[in-house]
Amino acid sequence: MDEMYTDPVPLSKGINMRELLNSATEFHIDTDFKKKKQDSMFNCDEDLFPDLGDVDSDSEDVLKSLEESTKTKMLDCPEYHSFDELSKQMIDCVPSGDVKMLILEEGTGPIVPVDAEVTIHYAAYWEKANIPFDTTLTMNAGEPIRIRLGKGKFLPGIEIGLTSVRGPTARLLLLLRPAAAWGPRGVPPRVRPEPALFSVALYAVRDVQAAARFNDLPQEEQCKYEVTMRTVNSLHTEAKNLFSMKKYLKCIKNYQQSMSVLRVSLPKNSTEEEKVKRLRINAYVNLAVCYYKINKPKYVLRMCENLDNITDIEKHCKALFYYGRGYELLGKNDQAAIYYKKALKLEPKNKEIGNALANLDNYNRNAVLNEKKMWQTVFKTVEEKKIVYDVDEDFQNGVRDMCQSMAGNDEYAKFDLPNGLSHDEVECIKDLCSKFDGLVVLEDGEGKRKKVSIVKKS
Structure with a gap:
């Protein structure tokens, strides 16, 4: 029986992080683990220790595959002499020094909100190890995991690090002391009470509470250009996500909220005014697209008319195209064709516009043929049949x-x-x-x- 556990073994169920950090936790060992076929590195029950001792060829293949995956995802461990040497290149995210950070790739956009939903990959290493002892690459079929921050369901040190960088994309290293990770005692024997280095790739950020946070601000704060820009960018990012899931009504609500925020924005110079204008144009165009998706042609045209009041729509291909879409939905094909042709003139190689015009031409051609057939049927003259009688x-x-x-x-x-x-x-x-x-x-x-x-x- 003792020989059975000389190698690390998987648990029969996952670890509850809240229980692990705040109270005593029971671990249930999967005693049949050696009977199960371990044919994939993406099995979330895999135990990935760098110090496995004597391992068979299958385990070596798994570890080699994992090491290659970390390099492919740019989550591999960097070269360094020791954690002490590496920490000298890092900055402290908290005064205690429990969380140190080195940004490898600066993200774009605002600082990640403390209550945002983030999509990440990470790989955790002990000092001087090349293979991670914990990584998201073995979870979720190898896809990045999505986490809601501020809920106490993730390692505190990683949340602190993520909310110290700009999103929606970034790559960073986090050196966490036990107090900011699994606790000062670790989780023996799998998790040691030692510092761990996390290589983190941030792929996406959803600021799902942007509008609510803005509404809670005093009026003088709401009018600040920086505040309105941060809120509108978050609303537009969330709207894109909703659009990809075909939740068009919720998407419309986000763009409408962004228009309300932009109305109170107080830009201080021409550059900021231009950015506000660009976001308003973006909102109106995307509202037109959303209304087209839910078959509301009058609203499509209204958004295009509003857009015409703030920019020269004759130079905006997408706006001209959706002007055409709106008229086509109303059955006004002649007007639709006019706007499609204007849009195609701006982007002659645009296949979507070309297809729309082609479909419209086919429709008009078929309509003419159908009308001709209808009138032919109405005025059809039946050729007189020559009747032959059996008479002389x-x-x-x-x-x-x-x-x-x-x-x-x-x-x-x-x-x-x-x-x-x-x-x-x-x-x-x-x-x-x-x-x-x-x-x-x-x-x-x-x-x-x-x-x-x-x-x-x-």
Whole structure:
């Protein structure tokens, strides 16, 4: 039994970080771990110690693969002599020195808010180790993990480090003392009570509370240019995320909120005024796109009209394109074509505009063809069928002469035909009489007793 645990073993369930940091925690060992096939480095139950001792070839392959992955994701451990030497290149994030940071790639945008949702990868190393003992590369099928900061569900030192850099992208090293990581006692035997180096890649930041935070500020703070820019950029970033998930109504709400924030902004110079204007243009254009997605053409056109009041829309390809979209939704294809052509003139190689014009031309062409077919159906002339009767020519000529004689008579006249006429003979008489004005055929009775008469109405 003791030999079974000479190598590190996985736990049967994950670690609850809140319990781990604040109270006693029970660990449940998976006693069947050696029976399970470990064929992927992305198994979140993998134990990844750099000091495994004697390992088999499969384990070596896993560790080699992991080391390569950290290099690919730029999470590999940097070269240094010792943590003490490395710390001299770092800055303290907290006065105690429990969290030291070295920014490898400066991020863009504002400082990451303390309550933001971040998407990250990290790899944690003991001193002078090349293979991480803990990494997100073995979690979530190798995809970056998404974390909401400020909820106490993540290592304090990493949260402190992340909220000390600019987002949405950045790469940094964090040297954490035990107090800022898993606690001063560690989690033996897996986690030692020693400093650990974290290589962190920040991929995305969602400031989900930007609008609420802005609303809580006093009015004099809300008007500050820096405050409005930070809030609007966060709202637009969140709107892009909502748009990618096809949550268009929520996306519209974010852009509308950003317009409200921009109205109170007080830029101090022409450069800041230009930035405010650019964000307003961006908001109106994206609102037009969102309204198009939910089939609200009148709102699409309204956003384009508002845009026309703050910039020369004739020079804005996307605005012209959605002017066309709005008119097309309303069925005003001639006006839509005008705006599509204006947009295409600005960007002749734009395939989306070209396709929109092509589809519109096809629609108009089909509409003309369908209209032509409709009127052809309405005014369709049925070609007269030449009826052939089983009667001789002399009979037909005699009936025709009689019809001409009766038709030329202005007075009322009636001619009774003899009994015993065949069906074809009667039909022939009817057909010939129909060609003369005022002549009608009257039938009375059935069968051999049927009486047939030709009448000339006066």
